[in-house]
Every structure is written in structure tokens, then in C-alpha cells.
Amino acid sequence: MSNRTPTQAEVVIIGGGIVGCSIAYHLTKLGITDVVLLERRHLTCGTTWHAAGLIGQLRNSRQMTELAKYTSDLLYELERETGQATGFKQNGSIGLALNESRFEELKRGASMAKNFGLDVQVVGPSDIKNLWPMLNLDSVVGGVFLPKDGQANPTDITQAFAKGARMRGAKIVENLKVEKLLVENGRAVGVETEEGFIKAKTVVLAAGMWSRGLAAAVGVSIPLHAAEHFYIVTEAVAGLPNNLPVLRVPDECAYYKEDAGKLLLGAFEPVAKPWGMSGIPEDFCFDALPDDFDHFEPILMNAANRVPALESTGIKTFFNGPESFTPDDRYLLGETAEVKDLFVACGFNSIGIQSSGGAGKALAEWIRDRRPPMDLSDVDVRRMHPFQGTKKYLHDRTTETLGLLYAMHWPFRQFDTARGARRSPLHDRLVAAGAVMGEISGWERANWYAEPGSTAKYEYDWGPQNWFKNSAAECLAVRDAVGLFDQTSFAKFLVQGPDATKALNWISVSEVDVPLGKMAYTQWLNPQGGMEADLTITRIATNSYMVVTAGATQTRDFSWLQRNIPENLRCVATDISSSLAVFGVMGPNSRALLEKVSGEDLSNDAFPFATSREIQIGYARVRASRITFVGELGWEIYIPVEFALHVYEELVREGEAFGLKLAGYHAMNSCRTEKGYRHWGHDLTIEDNPLEAGLGFCVGWEKEGGFIGLDVLREVKNAGPLTRRMVQFQLEDPSKLLYHEEPIWCNGRIVGSITSGMYGHRVGGSLGMGYVNNADGVTADWLASSKFEIEVAWQKVPAKASLAPFYDPKNVRIKS
The missing domain is CATH 3.30.9.10 (D-Amino Acid Oxidase, subunit A, domain 2)
Structure with a gap:
């Protein structure tokens, strides 16, 4: 080992660009001073030195804006603290x-x-x-x-971060290449350099466009190009x-x-x-x-x-x-799903300078606390999927992502490149039936269906788009007859073992020690009471459960599950997502259709809500789960992929007599908004708790052994009336559409923002939901006595507020 580097450190940072130096600066500011930063050549020599140095503050979410705003606020302080000029000029x-x-x-x-x-x-x-x-x-x-x-001047800012880090004891070594990451038993334990090994409790990969190659060598996917x-x-x-x-x-x-x-x-x-x-x-x-x-x-x-x-x-x-650019134009931050104690901060998509201070501060706190300091799901590296790290995918998507930074950010805009990576067995059949596909996490999913003879293509707008009437027809079919949704993109995990019940009960807020065939809708909390996941768990055998969650959170949720199963319990989790197709059969005629194709009694007595069991459809044995995300009587059908086409053909052939209509994800989003069903990542985040979100009915307060986050939830419950709650809104002007982050005004002041919005075709109105704050409690009486407006494009639109959903608030339809 060279005498210019130690043999061990608390944290080793790879990469001497502006973000790597910011992380070193912020770690030492937190008191973590045993930090070594390694740069293969010279500080800033990769991308930082030639960046334009624009310092903007507004991003597409509160959390990202806070990080960018922090950077702007920090630059004056950084200059005063270190004596190093940053060239910052606040010229607007x-x-x-x-x-x-x-x-x-x-x-x-x-x-x-x-x-x-x-x-x-x-x-x-x-x-x-x-x-x-x-x-x-x-x-x-x-x-x-x-x-x-x-x-500002990116090189000067970087030197200021480096100087500040050195002033508190960090060691910065230039002209020393990291050859590889050291991993033992699934944990990062250091790095190998040209001059020897450095052991570390934490390794941070902030090497810009070099990050992907270093990570790939230890089985970690870092999708950037x-x-x-x-x-x-x-x-x-x-x-x-x-x-x-x-x-x-x-x-x-x-x-x-x-x-x-x-x-x-x-x-x-x-x-x-x-x-x-x-x-x-x-x-x-x-x-x-x-x-x-x-x-x-x-x-x-x-x-x-x-x-x-x-x-x-x-x-x-x-x-x-x-x-460096990533597949979704958002940077990569946090601890990797594949290797513990390996953190990344890279792929900044031309906003690395304005993000450097906030990203460095956030990651430093994440390293110290081993949890993110705020909701960083937008940039959490665990949102990515392994296929997104393949060379061809990244090459093809990168041709588009750079330009999307300045392209119109239309609602529901779809990527044009790197499409077709993940497809349901029904894909070609649905396209032939007029499906217009959207993409999420590589999955091709039917968003809406074009009528025969029409153009099956998006025409974007801020108001109703060309698919508005098509989606309305799908919603009304779900209300009046039966709709068929292809939900194969769901992630599915099998949790098995003698201690499976105990493990899942510890991770989940709901009681999962339920009878065979019973389903539990639940959340997974962190120790601070925030929601890490929102999903269903079905007991399929005495020691076996199926966990079903969103396709977009597959990597993140599986990582959370694996890392939170107590080490002393006999329990194993397996990702079985690719083995099962999923069809949603939803609407008042769903029972009659499924009884026809299965020959089973699916009455309320025989098949109550929130239960699941195997039935036969045609030649296939499938699992039918009576659950809904659209607020109607319905079932999710889980089918081995090799039988998926056969089951689809059976449903379509018999479904004509029951008014069966294919329906897409835009219709599902409309329906779930009418019902006030929450969506993780929009309406539910790690900063929200189930009580504020209106999900207190899920909490198993007295279950044996408790669960992660229970103590915090009890404090919230005992503190008195909730001063922050999820509220439903309907605009008085149905022509104004809500999407995300529109301000909620109450009696002349901003009290919250819209977390998600959609037009509700079953209620005939423009809807949204969002958290509202009131120091004296968010109650039905207060809502009724207050004047609410939602600001849309600089104009305030009067709105009706409600704690209950606007469609079927008593759940009569789903339990009919």
C-alpha cells in the first residue's frame, strides 16, 4: 500500500467530480471525517469541468426542488467557509x-x-x-x-467542496485508479486500487460514466450511458x-x-x-x-x-x-439493491451542478443513518431493473433522453425508444384489438384501446387527449358490464418457510396470520412510520404466501422484503413475477362471466371479498383473487404464463354475451381516483404514514410481536386529531384537468398539493387527491365549512373537498 493512502477508512468515495467532492464535504460536516476520496486522474476531469454551470431550483417534485434549492443556498456559505470562490451569480x-x-x-x-x-x-x-x-x-x-x-463555475465549486472536506480531515487522492470494488457476503467492504487495498465500512460510487463498468463487475446494475x-x-x-x-x-x-x-x-x-x-x-x-x-x-x-x-x-x-444519462432522465442515488453498504451517486442528466449540494447532503445523511433523509424515490437507484443496464437498451434510450429534458413534458407522454423489452403473453392480441401501449419499467401495457379504423396513437394535449372518449367507454363498461385488464406487469413474490408468517407479520402493518385463501391489503413501514410499500399478501398455504405489488417497484420492494426478514427466522423469498400472467376481470357482470367459464359458484357466500382460491378456466388451473383497484365487483386471475393465451381466448369467447370490453391503464387510473385508491410513489411515500393516508383500517394494532414502525404510529394515533390528511377533490370546472403537484388553496392560503389526479368518467368530473394541513385538525366539518380552490396553470379553480371517495363511498359495489 502506498503511503499516500490508508489501508482502511470509514467511507471510500470513488470519483472526484462535483458530486463526489460534495459527498465528502457533507460527510465531514456530519462528523464522519475518516473519508478517503479517490480520483483516477484529476478532480473535475470527467464531466464536471466542461459543464455549463446553470443553477436552477425548480424541479418536478418538492423533494427534488428542495435539493436543488439547497445547492443554491449553500454556494454563498461554501465560499465564506472555505475562501474558495464559486463564481456563483444569482442573476435569475x-x-x-x-x-x-x-x-x-x-x-x-x-x-x-x-x-x-x-x-x-x-x-x-x-x-x-x-x-x-x-x-x-x-x-x-x-x-x-x-x-x-x-x-456558477463548476470547477471552482468542486474545489471548494474538496477544500472544505480536507479542512475537516478527509483525504483526497488524485491519480489513483480504482481497479475494482471488494464485496464479501453481499456487502461492499472496500476497493482495490493500483496501489493496493483499502478496506471500508461504506463504499460510494460517484464515478460518473465510469460507474456502470465498476458496478457491473460485482453484479450491480447502474443504468447510465x-x-x-x-x-x-x-x-x-x-x-x-x-x-x-x-x-x-x-x-x-x-x-x-x-x-x-x-x-x-x-x-x-x-x-x-x-x-x-x-x-x-x-x-x-x-x-x-x-x-x-x-x-x-x-x-x-x-x-x-x-x-x-x-x-x-x-x-x-x-x-x-x-x-451521463439514465433511462428516465432522473439521477441515481442511494444504496444498491444487490450489494449492501455500496452507495451510488451518478447519472445526473446535465443537472449535476445544480443538484450537487443537495444530492451530496442527502447521500451523506443516508450513509450516516442507513436510511434516506426524505422521500427520494424519484432518484432511488432501486427503482431501476437489471435489464435497464444492458448496453443496447442504454444506447437506444440515450438517443432520446437527452432531448427529453427540453421536450414538452406532456401528461402521459410515452418514450419512443428502447420499447418492447417486456411483454405480456397477450401483447400481440391486444395490439391487434387496438391497444395503444404505454411503457413502465420496460413493460408494454395497454393504456387505452383505439376504435376500429381510427389511429392507434397518442395526440398529446394539456386538456382531454384523443383517447379521452375511448377511456370513458372503457370506464363505463367496467361500471355497467365487465372489463378485462391485462395486469401481468404486477410483481409477485413467494414467501415460504416455517417462519414465513412471523416474518411477514413483522414487516407488514396488517395481520397476515389469516385463514388459508385470505388476502391482506397492507403497507410496509420504515422505523419512522413512513410507507415503503403498498401491496397485497395472500396466504396460499400454511407456510406460504404470495406478495403482489406494482411492477415499477419490483426491485425496490423485493430488496426491502429480503433485507427485513429477521436473520434468525426460517423464511425465504423468491421473485416469481415472470411465471404468472394476471388478468383483471372487473364489473357487475364479472361474477356471471367467471362462473360461466369456470363452472364454479362465485357467490358472496362461496367466494367473499378479499379471498383467493384456485379455479379452473378451460384447460387451466388458475388462482382467482377477489380484489379490485377500480371499485367494482371483480377478480384478479393469476395464470401460469403458458396458459395465459388459452385463458384469454376462453374469456373473450364467452365474454361477448356479458358485454366484455378490453380496458387499459388510463381507465384503471380514472376508476381508482374516483374511489380514492392510493398509489405508492404519488399518494403514498416514505414520508407519509397510514393514518394520514386514510389507511388506518389496515393496521393490526394488537397483533403479536408488533411490526416495524408500530411505536411511531401509536404516537401519531395518541396525539389527537390528525392535522394532515389525504383529501379527495372534485373541480367545479370539469374542463380543467389535474395531474400532480397543483397547489391546494383553502380560504386564501396554500394548505397542500395534489398528489395525483384524473378525470372520473363514472362521476363526470375532474378529480384529484392530496394531503391537506390544518393545525386544528383536518375534519369533515372543517372541510365542509372551508372554501377550497386548486391552482391550475396560474388560475384558481373552485373545488369540492371530501374525506370519502366520490364514487360508491360505502363500497356497496365491490361487495355486491
């Missing part, structure tokens, strides 16, 4: 709209910003001209101005003000910033160029990639029209450098 930013649809997007974002306490202004063309006098206002309809955004990113820096521009706000013109895929009297023009073009498919050169360090003027020329042509001064200004620098 403008988002420019060249059409009404983009203006609607920007105004919705501005309304959302109010939830987060950001200073935001909706501005017209004349205001924009005052802020950016050199701008050509052709086609400009408006914009949004955030005065506290700005710009580099893409070429272009910008130019002009010669000096005569008369250029030095306080110009950062300007983003997403409709022209461009951003601008003033840079020492010059203009920097960057691009997020619609079709990107992936880079590094054959590996990253060993000597890559402060390197630029070859110019491609033809690729950048369309951006430059539009820019010369938008900023006429560019026509007479020369180009000083044409730059092309690699940046």
Missing part, C-alpha cells in the same frame, strides 16, 4: 414559451413552484424584453422568471449586459448564458449521440470529443434568429463533451 433564469402549449407547461410549473416556496413570476413578452433586451420576440407568447436561479453534449462560446458580444438571466428556449432546444462578456449557447437536441459504447479511453482526462457542426447547425440557425447579435459574432469555442 427565464423559461421562454413560443406557443400556448409550452406556456401552459411553464405556468403549471410556476404554480407548482408556489408549493415549494420559490420566488416565481409569470411574465409577458414586454417583461421578457426588459429582462433580456437582445432577444427577438418573434412567436414569444410568455414565460416564467425565477429571480433566485443563476450560474454517456452522450455527446454540445455548446458554443462566442467571441465578445458588444453591449452584452453582465447581469443577463440564464435563458432557456425549450421549443428551440437551446439555453443561453452570459459568460464574461460572451454568450454560451448550449443544446438538448431531440436525437442525441450516445458515446463510449466500446469503452472509455484509459487516458481520458479533460478531453473533448470531435466536433460535429452539422449536428449542431440547426440549433445555431434558430439561435441566430432568436438572438440577432449572433449573426455578427464569431464563435470562439465549439465544444463537445460527454455527460
Whole structure:
């Protein structure tokens, strides 16, 4: 071992970019000073050094905005603390709209910003001209101005983080390559470098585009891929003000910033160029990639029209450098599912500079506490699935993800690239029947069905889209007859062993020691009482259970399950997701249809709600579970995949007489919103508890042995009336649609935000739900006596509030 590195440390960080140095800084600030940061070449030499250095605050959720806002607030403190300049200039930013649809997007974002306490202004063309006098206002309809955004020097910020970390005892070693991660018994225990081994209690992978290769060598999937990113820096521009706000013109895929009297023009073009498919050169360090003027020329042509001064200004620098992108344009943070004590912070999708402070602080606290400090599910690395780390998938998706940063963020927008990775056995049959597929976690799922002769394709809008009437017909079929949903994307886990009951009872809030064939709807909590998962558990044998959860959370939930089975219990969990197809047969005629195809008695007495048993359909033995996510009488049918097509054919053939209609996930989302059914990741997060969420009926308060989080829930229960609760809303204007994070106003002040929204076709109204806060308690009387409005795109819309769902609040239909 070299004398410049120790043989062991509490934390080893791999990567000397801005995020790695931020993590080291924040760890030492927390008192964790035995930190070693290893950089293969020089600090910032990968991506950080050539970043544009834009410091924006508004992201698409409260948590992500808080992290970005923290970065902005930190930069002044960092400079004072270390004496190292950061180049931070709080000159604001403008988002420019060249059409009404983009203006609607920007105004919705501005309304959302109010939830987060950001200073935001909706501005017209004349205001924009005052802020950016050199701008050509052709086609400009408006914009949004955030005065506290700005710009900074990424290299200087990195050096400040590094200096601050060193001041508290961290050791930063440059020109030392990490050869591989060391893993023993499923835990990261250190690294092997060119100069020997360093043992560690925690290893952090913050190596940017090198992260995927290092992780893959120990069986960990880190889905990211580099893409070429272009910008130019002009010669000096005569008369250029030095306080110009950062300007983003997403409709022209461009951003601008003033840079020492010059203009920097960057691009997020619609079709990107992936880079590094054959590996990253060993000597890559402060390197630029070859110019491609033809690729950048369309951006430059539009820019010369938008900023006429560019026509007479020369180009000083044409730059092309690699940046890492992930399959969903959100970065990767947290402890990996595959290896304990291995943390990652990478794949920042061109927002690494503005995210660096917040991400570093959050990960440092995560390392200290071994739990995330807030709901970070948006960026939690466990949201990813192993197939997303394959080279071809990443290459194909990266051509799109770079450009999506500036593309219109339409509701329900679907990816165009890397499609078809995971398909139900019914896929081709459903497409032939008019299914328009959406994608989630690689699964192709029928979102809606086009009528014969119509175009089976999305036409996006902020209001009702082209599938609105189709989805309405599907909802009404579920209400009046019977709908068939393909729910094969569900994740399914088998939990077995003599101690399976004890293990699941410890992990789950509900009592799972139930009779054979009984189902439990339950949540999994963390020790702080927050919800880590929302799912069903079915007892299929004395020592055997089937856990069913969302396909999107498959990796995350299975990891939580495995890691929380007490080590002394005889219990094993197996992921059986790929072995079973799932059909939802829902609606008042579902019983008659299933009785017809099975020959079984499915009456209430014979087959009560929340029970499950095997039945026969055609030649197949299947598991039928009487449960619903749409608020109607219905069953989920679990079928071995090899029998799925046969069972589908039986249902379709016999279903015609019962009014069977194929239905998609948009219809399911409408129905579940009418019923107030919660969705994990939107309405339920690790920061929410079951009592606030209206799920107290799930809690087994007195079950033997208790469960994770019980003590906290008891404190909440005993504290008196809940001051924060999930509430349902219906807008008085049904033409305004809710999606996510719209502010909830009560008597003139913001009291919460919408967690999810959808149009309810069975009730004929625009609906949403969200948590509402009131210091004196959120009660039915208070709701009834208060005036509620939901802010949609900078306009307040009156709304009716209710603790009960707007559709079938007494659950008569599901238990009929």
C-alpha cells in the first residue's frame, strides 16, 4: 500500500467530480471525517469541468426542488467557509414559451413552484424584453422568471467542496485508479486500487460514466450511458449586459448564458449521440470529443434568429463533451439493491451542478443513518431493473433522453425508444384489438384501446387527449358490464418457510396470520412510520404466501422484503413475477362471466371479498383473487404464463354475451381516483404514514410481536386529531384537468398539493387527491365549512373537498 493512502477508512468515495467532492464535504460536516476520496486522474476531469454551470431550483417534485434549492443556498456559505470562490451569480433564469402549449407547461410549473416556496413570476413578452433586451420576440407568447436561479463555475465549486472536506480531515487522492470494488457476503467492504487495498465500512460510487463498468463487475446494475453534449462560446458580444438571466428556449432546444462578456449557447437536441459504447479511453482526462457542426447547425440557425447579435459574432469555442444519462432522465442515488453498504451517486442528466449540494447532503445523511433523509424515490437507484443496464437498451434510450429534458413534458407522454423489452403473453392480441401501449419499467401495457379504423396513437394535449372518449367507454363498461385488464406487469413474490408468517407479520402493518385463501391489503413501514410499500399478501398455504405489488417497484420492494426478514427466522423469498400472467376481470357482470367459464359458484357466500382460491378456466388451473383497484365487483386471475393465451381466448369467447370490453391503464387510473385508491410513489411515500393516508383500517394494532414502525404510529394515533390528511377533490370546472403537484388553496392560503389526479368518467368530473394541513385538525366539518380552490396553470379553480371517495363511498359495489 502506498503511503499516500490508508489501508482502511470509514467511507471510500470513488470519483472526484462535483458530486463526489460534495459527498465528502457533507460527510465531514456530519462528523464522519475518516473519508478517503479517490480520483483516477484529476478532480473535475470527467464531466464536471466542461459543464455549463446553470443553477436552477425548480424541479418536478418538492423533494427534488428542495435539493436543488439547497445547492443554491449553500454556494454563498461554501465560499465564506472555505475562501474558495464559486463564481456563483444569482442573476435569475427565464423559461421562454413560443406557443400556448409550452406556456401552459411553464405556468403549471410556476404554480407548482408556489408549493415549494420559490420566488416565481409569470411574465409577458414586454417583461421578457426588459429582462433580456437582445432577444427577438418573434412567436414569444410568455414565460416564467425565477429571480433566485443563476450560474456558477463548476470547477471552482468542486474545489471548494474538496477544500472544505480536507479542512475537516478527509483525504483526497488524485491519480489513483480504482481497479475494482471488494464485496464479501453481499456487502461492499472496500476497493482495490493500483496501489493496493483499502478496506471500508461504506463504499460510494460517484464515478460518473465510469460507474456502470465498476458496478457491473460485482453484479450491480447502474443504468447510465454517456452522450455527446454540445455548446458554443462566442467571441465578445458588444453591449452584452453582465447581469443577463440564464435563458432557456425549450421549443428551440437551446439555453443561453452570459459568460464574461460572451454568450454560451448550449443544446438538448431531440436525437442525441450516445458515446463510449466500446469503452472509455484509459487516458481520458479533460478531453473533448470531435466536433460535429452539422449536428449542431440547426440549433445555431434558430439561435441566430432568436438572438440577432449572433449573426455578427464569431464563435470562439465549439465544444463537445460527454455527460451521463439514465433511462428516465432522473439521477441515481442511494444504496444498491444487490450489494449492501455500496452507495451510488451518478447519472445526473446535465443537472449535476445544480443538484450537487443537495444530492451530496442527502447521500451523506443516508450513509450516516442507513436510511434516506426524505422521500427520494424519484432518484432511488432501486427503482431501476437489471435489464435497464444492458448496453443496447442504454444506447437506444440515450438517443432520446437527452432531448427529453427540453421536450414538452406532456401528461402521459410515452418514450419512443428502447420499447418492447417486456411483454405480456397477450401483447400481440391486444395490439391487434387496438391497444395503444404505454411503457413502465420496460413493460408494454395497454393504456387505452383505439376504435376500429381510427389511429392507434397518442395526440398529446394539456386538456382531454384523443383517447379521452375511448377511456370513458372503457370506464363505463367496467361500471355497467365487465372489463378485462391485462395486469401481468404486477410483481409477485413467494414467501415460504416455517417462519414465513412471523416474518411477514413483522414487516407488514396488517395481520397476515389469516385463514388459508385470505388476502391482506397492507403497507410496509420504515422505523419512522413512513410507507415503503403498498401491496397485497395472500396466504396460499400454511407456510406460504404470495406478495403482489406494482411492477415499477419490483426491485425496490423485493430488496426491502429480503433485507427485513429477521436473520434468525426460517423464511425465504423468491421473485416469481415472470411465471404468472394476471388478468383483471372487473364489473357487475364479472361474477356471471367467471362462473360461466369456470363452472364454479362465485357467490358472496362461496367466494367473499378479499379471498383467493384456485379455479379452473378451460384447460387451466388458475388462482382467482377477489380484489379490485377500480371499485367494482371483480377478480384478479393469476395464470401460469403458458396458459395465459388459452385463458384469454376462453374469456373473450364467452365474454361477448356479458358485454366484455378490453380496458387499459388510463381507465384503471380514472376508476381508482374516483374511489380514492392510493398509489405508492404519488399518494403514498416514505414520508407519509397510514393514518394520514386514510389507511388506518389496515393496521393490526394488537397483533403479536408488533411490526416495524408500530411505536411511531401509536404516537401519531395518541396525539389527537390528525392535522394532515389525504383529501379527495372534485373541480367545479370539469374542463380543467389535474395531474400532480397543483397547489391546494383553502380560504386564501396554500394548505397542500395534489398528489395525483384524473378525470372520473363514472362521476363526470375532474378529480384529484392530496394531503391537506390544518393545525386544528383536518375534519369533515372543517372541510365542509372551508372554501377550497386548486391552482391550475396560474388560475384558481373552485373545488369540492371530501374525506370519502366520490364514487360508491360505502363500497356497496365491490361487495355486491
